[in-house]
Amino acid sequence: MTVQQIIDVGITENDGSGDSIQTAGSKINHNFSQLYLDTLLETHQITFGQNEITADETNANLSLVATAAGDVTIAEIGIKGTSISSKDSSSINMNEDVLVGGTATATSLAGDGSALTGITGVTTAGDITFVGSELTTATGVNLIFAFSGNGSLKTPGFEIAGNSIKASRTNDDVVLKPNGTGVVRMEAISINDNNILGTRTNENLEITASGTGAINFANIKFDDNKILGTRTNDDITLTASGTGSIVFPAIKINDNNIEATRTNDDIRLVPAGTGNIILAGFQLKDNEIIGLRSNEDINFAGSGTGGVVLPGLKFTNNDISGVRTNEDIVITPSGTGNIILGSDIKIEDNNIRTINSNQDINLDASLSGSVNITDFTIDSSIKLADNNITVLNSNADLVFQPSGTGAVQFKKIDMNEGTVDNTTIGATTPSTGAFTTLTVNTTATIDGITIVDNEITGASSNVSPSFTASGSGKVLMLRHAVNHDSTTKREEGFLDGIKKTAPGIELLSIDQRGGVSIDEAMKVSESLLNQFGDQVDGVFTPNESTTQGMLRALDQAGLAGKFPFVGFDTNEALLQGLKDKKVSALAVQDPFQMGYTAVRNIFNSIQQKPFEANVDTGAVLLDLENIDTEEVQKIINPQGT
Numbered sequence: 001m002t003v004q005q006i007i008d009v010g011i012t013e014n015d016g017s018g019d020s021i022q023t024a025g026s027k028i029n030h031n032f033s034q035l036y037l038d039t040l041l042e043t044h045q046i047t048f049g050q051n052e053i054t055a056d057e058t059n060a061n062l063s064l065v066a067t068a069a070g071d072v073t074i075a076e077i078g079i080k081g082t083s084i085s086s087k088d089s090s091s092i093n094m095n096e097d098v099l100v101g102g103t104a105t106a107t108s109l110a111g112d113g114s115a116l117t118g119i120t121g122v123t124t125a126g127d128i129t130f131v132g133s134e135l136t137t138a139t140g141v142n143l144i145f146a147f148s149g150n151g152s153l154k155t156p157g158f159e160i161a162g163n164s165i166k167a168s169r170t171n172d173d174v175v176l177k178p179n180g181t182g183v184v185r186m187e188a189i190s191i192n193d194n195n196i197l198g199t200r201t202n203e204n205l206e207i208t209a210s211g212t213g214a215i216n217f218a219n220i221k222f223d224d225n226k227i228l229g230t231r232t233n234d235d236i237t238l239t240a241s242g243t244g245s246i247v248f249p250a251i252k253i254n255d256n257n258i259e260a261t262r263t264n265d266d267i268r269l270v271p272a273g274t275g276n277i278i279l280a281g282f283q284l285k286d287n288e289i290i291g292l293r294s295n296e297d298i299n300f301a302g303s304g305t306g307g308v309v310l311p312g313l314k315f316t317n318n319d320i321s322g323v324r325t326n327e328d329i330v331i332t333p334s335g336t337g338n339i340i341l342g343s344d345i346k347i348e349d350n351n352i353r354t355i356n357s358n359q360d361i362n363l364d365a366s367l368s369g370s371v372n373i374t375d376f377t378i379d380s381s382i383k384l385a386d387n388n389i390t391v392l393n394s395n396a397d398l399v400f401q402p403s404g405t406g407a408v409q410f411k412k413i414d415m416n417e418g419t420v421d422n423t424t425i426g427a428t429t430p431s432t433g434a435f436t437t438l439t440v441n442t443t444a445t446i447d448g449i450t451i452v453d454n455e456i457t458g459a460s461s462n463v464s465p466s467f468t469a470s471g472s473g474k475v476l477m478l479r480h481a482v483n484h485d486s487t488t489k490r491e492e493g494f495l496d497g498i499k500k501t502a503p504g505i506e507l508l509s510i511d512q513r514g515g516v517s518i519d520e521a522m523k524v525s526e527s528l529l530n531q532f533g534d535q536v537d538g539v540f541t542p543n544e545s546t547t548q549g550m551l552r553a554l555d556q557a558g559l560a561g562k563f564p565f566v567g568f569d570t571n572e573a574l575l576q577g578l579k580d581k582k583v584s585a586l587a588v589q590d591p592f593q594m595g596y597t598a599v600r601n602i603f604n605s606i607q608q609k610p611f612e613a614n615v616d617t618g619a620v621l622l623d624l625e626n627i628d629t630e631e632v633q634k635i636i637n638p639q640g641t
Contacts, residue, residue: 005030297483317511318482343485357613367499367507472504473537476528478521478550479513480543490542490568490587508532514546521549529557537563544569547586551577570622570636578624585623592638593617 005027010018019027046062047054055062064072064079071078076088086092128137137143145153145160152161159168167174176184176191184191188200198205207222209215214223220236221228229236238246238253245254251267252259260267269277269284277284282291282298291298300308300315307316313329314321322329331339339347345361346353354361363371376384382398383390391398400408477494480487491510498505509528514521521541529536536559541547547567551574554560560582567574568587577583594617604611618635626632 297481342488364496366495367503472502472506474506474508474532474535475538475540476508476532476536477510477540477542478525478528478546479511480546481513481516487542487568494540494542508535514541514549516545518545518549518552521546522552523549525550525553526556529553529559533557533559539563539565541567544571544574547583548573551582554582575627575636578622578627581624585621588620588622588632588635590618590635592635 007024007027008017008019010016018024047056053062066072066080071080071085071087073079073087076086076090077092078085078087084092128135128143135143147153147161150161152159154160154168157168157172158174159166165174178184185199188198188203189205190197190199196205207215209222214221214228216222216230219229219231219234221230227236240246240254245252247253247261250260250262250265252261258267271277278292281293281296282289284290289298302308302316305316307314307319307321309315309323312322312324312327314323320329333339340355341347344355344359346355352361363373365371373384377392378384381392381396383392389398402408475498477491479491495507495510498507509532512524512528514524525546539550539554541550547569548571550565550567551560554562554565560577561580564584565582566585566587567583570586570588574583574586578586597615597617601611601615620626620632620635622632622636
């Protein structure tokens, strides 16, 4: 190897201490001769230009080769064979991307945070191998990332710091996604699609919040042993799949049914402390059932023909029956209280009294029934026992005295063993004789009818006698609701009228109630028409809601106008039904007079002036013949007359 010649330039300018001009020129020539040797240029084909060394041959390698044990040294980096090392024991820094086409093997790695962000050192028990985009270790060797201080491992989407994994991008999700049929498995937990499963047999799956924290799922919060909704006024819904049920240890909830799951087990609703059980419209307090809605009834209703059964009693429609054989039904008030029936009758001790002044007490059996009294005493003077009426006072008469122009009527008379004494029959003086057959030898006039020989003649001028049957057919009555005194009296009046004037009429139904609304009345009417529709010859309803509900049901069934239909009260729909001949007649009261009379009597009472205790405000049976009369118009349209 040739040596470079160094020119001695001396110590100071022109002091004659350096090389002579000849010597310096000789050294320069020597150096240029070494640089431009013909053999060197011909063999290596290298060009030196500014700070570059370039191979002149196309695709030729440029090699720097040290001899023996020497290194090719560039600054403080040494290259020996296939190894790169630091000559000053400092780190080798690669500030740009490093691309490895083959396999890169490292026994240790170190980073400053630029190329490998946050990594201060990685140690392994063996080699780490980079192949393409993969990093692998030898078999059984762990890959350990150790961070200094608060350092972390960051990728473009997430960050690992300590034992935490979090998304590194704002509002980004952390997604754990298995491949194919694989699952996300955490020790004893398996997450497969949208299912979280415990992997240990018979082991609980527990989700526990820390301290006072709670577990929140969308709209549900689990706090201690409570399940809370997190959205205001939002329901919490537990829904089983298909025909499944929601099952608690001893309770099963299926559809709208709550069932006990243990045989012969009770279902208990137990409030805390002084609390009560609240169910829709009523409250259970201690041993009391209390309605919560003002002026509203509490109804117990059995299904179909079933009744409401209490320990010793059964309630079916308007019937109260004892359920234990040969046992009495006892109604006993508390303390000084009395038994009140409706608003008219009071039972006090062994006395039955009317509540309202001057009011009668009527005992009236329904239809062909009878009033049976075992032993009955009237005012300590008259005794009714079996079929006998006995005067208790010695030598006192038994007098039947009608009021005004009324008469005492007996359906069949048998006095004194078949003899009628001191009775005038078709004569001017009393006579004694048998009364088994009535023979009239003179003309007999009976309430407008004259009977002479075998002829019956109308006694009134221009009036022909007529014969009217007592009536027959099948009739429906739809009642209103319980505890409504006015409509109850209308219903009982209808039944009494049937009994007295048309006993041949058959009542198909008299115990069904339409309730307080038109919709309820329509539903009950539909049920009655479905049951009896082809048998009905007439219908009666006692108030506005039952009349309108029945009219709608008749219209829907195609039966409107097919038979007589008499209702009570009126409105525009019912008046139109009357005009369309779907309603035969309407019993109509005078609401104007009711209101006016009430105000007038209140005023007179305040002024301490006398007023009538009972006032008939009037009513009319409205039909197509009288609907346009002045009398009817004053009632149905008081403002227009």
